[in-house]
Amino acid sequence: MSKIMSPIKKYSGTVALIVGGISAMGFAPLGLWPISLASFAILIYLLIHAESAKNSFRLGWLWGLGHFTITLQWLAFSFTFQDTMPVWLGYFAVLAVSLYFAIYPAIAAASVRWLCTKLGLETSRNSGAVVFIILFSATWILSEWLRSIVFTGSGWNPISASMIDTILADFLPWIGSYGVSGLVIVVAGILMNTITMAYKEASNNNSVDRLPAIYKRLMIPFLLLCFFAVFNSYGKPSSIVDKESDLDITIVQPNISQADKYRAGYNQINYQKLSELSLPLEGQENRPRIILWPEAAIPDYLEGGYPQRAYYDTIGGSAENALATLGTLMGPNDILLTGGTRLEFENNALLGARNSVMALRKNAANDSAELFATYDKAHLLPFGEYLPLRSILEPIGLARLVPGDIDFWPGDGPDSITIASDHPEFGGVKIGIQICYELVFSGRIIDRDNRPDFIFSPSNDAWFGPWGPHQHEAQGRLRAIEEGITILRVTPTGVSSEIYSNGEIFERVEAGVAGRLDLTLPHPNAPTFFSKHGNSIPITLALLILFLTSISTIAIRRARR
Secondary structure: OHHHHHHHHOOHEEEEEEEEHHHHHOOOOOOOOHHHHHHHHHHHHHHOOOHHHHHHHHHHHHHHHHHHHOOOOHHHHHHHHHOOOOOOHHHHHHHHHHHHHHHHHEEOOOOOOOOHHHOOOOOOHHHHHHHHHHHHHHHHHHHHHHHHHHOOOOOOHHHHHHHOOOOOHHHHHHHHHHHHHHHHHHHHHHHHHHHHHHHHHHHHHOOOHHOHHHHHHHHHHHHHHHHHHHHOOOOHHHHHOOOOOOOOOEEEEEEHHHHOOOOOOOOHHHHHHHHHHHHOOOOOOOOOOEEOOOOOOOOOOOOOOHHHHHOOOOOOOOOOHHHHHHHOOOOOEHHHHEEEEEEEEOEEEEEEEEEEEEEEOOOOOOOOEEEEEEEEOOOOOOOOOEEOOOHHHHOOOOOOOOOOOEOOOOOOOOEEEEEEOOOOOEEEEEEOOOHHHHHOOOOOOOOOOOOEEEEEEEHHHHHHOOOOOHHHHHHHHHHHHHOOEEEEOOOOOOOEEEEOOOOOEEEEEEEEEEEEEEEEOOOOOOHHHHHHOOHHHHHHHHHHHHHHHHHHHHHHHHHHO
16 A cells, blocks of 8 residues: 555656546546546545645646546547638647636635645544545535636536436435535545555554455445435336327437538538428327427528528528428427527628527418527537637637637527427426537526426537537436436437436437437426525535534634643
């Protein structure tokens, strides 16, 4: 053990960088969560033995640099689909983003060291190490939450995402993904402290017979977690739920690669793929359906009133023609929800665009489709949908990854579209919508005053190579469990799936495959504790941990004097 620990301490910075990179193996698509847990444990060991807040910041930052550089490597893949910037710039983009994101674990690490110093804790001792671990869980919760809101935020891959297939996921409906991230820190810290303390006991007593004490120590946290998992699962409905319904849902994945999406002449080909996969199956002709298409699926503009030049490069040549064509795909009671683009004009000048979902129904008078509701994406992707600091970055050759010279404008936030139907149980269907990147933001995906029956999440994961779509799907699983709601992800060629409210993936169309999923209307579930209160729960929990642990530590020190 000493031969292992000595070089870890000596080359602590290098070790932090390496284990940070290795931690990516616990996230989708690999899902090797014990490796991530070991990485977190090693980070905690390094921080417990760090000498100052400055050194702790360095170690946390190096760990974060390794972690984000590997988990976000899919970002470089997106640079292969546009001509404005060179492909090699994608690797620098990954590094630049990682350099920034690494600041947040660094802040968590430095904050807990500073606090322990102020409290006079000797973290090299067992009792001090335990307090350090508890405090670190709180600072980590706050740092992940801050990362999700500062500079528009990024909620991608909280460390709880690596534990989505473990019993720790049972805590998501109570404390959310940031709270579970704090719990991961506690479990990793307990395991690390158990191993090191068991080794010290054996060394001090010069007897290998003392080593089995490690098993007793290891059993305590696992038994507590198992008890909670069993308690929380008691009375929970089976994952195979009764899905009988008179309303069908058709999810369409046309297998349109990003390389072909904007290629000249491919608009008609791509539209044909969507059309063929949307036609009713035998027995569906007279049943009402909700047809779900991916993000930016429609190459036409479906709103009238734009200057005529806006329609020149579209298939139909006008909104009326596009709606008439879409109407041929729909039965009399069908609803089509599709991703598309809306434009913003003022005095005939194009000012901006909106990444939208448009809800269409059949017009009984002329069999054309008619637009009856829209949702505009609220949380836009920097460099994808708008160029930050455009006046500075554009002159040096930087541009958006998505073709176009104008920026997208944000919408108002989570909303539910109500679809009237004759469904005997619901009377009407409420559909929450989260477009692509919006789904990664914990606690901000539904309208709490108008809770939907399920969430439709159209995405364009064709940008993100082999890793990105699976990580995005894992984010959807986190949100489904947190909110207690079914999520339907629809992509052009990523991973389209039905995610149950318990996080289980019921059906899926894999990446690189054209296909459809024919489902029945998911039954709505009651909101979870987290769904009612949002991120006020993990934030309050973190602040309580910091306050109560600090007060208790001060009180114990005074009592010993």
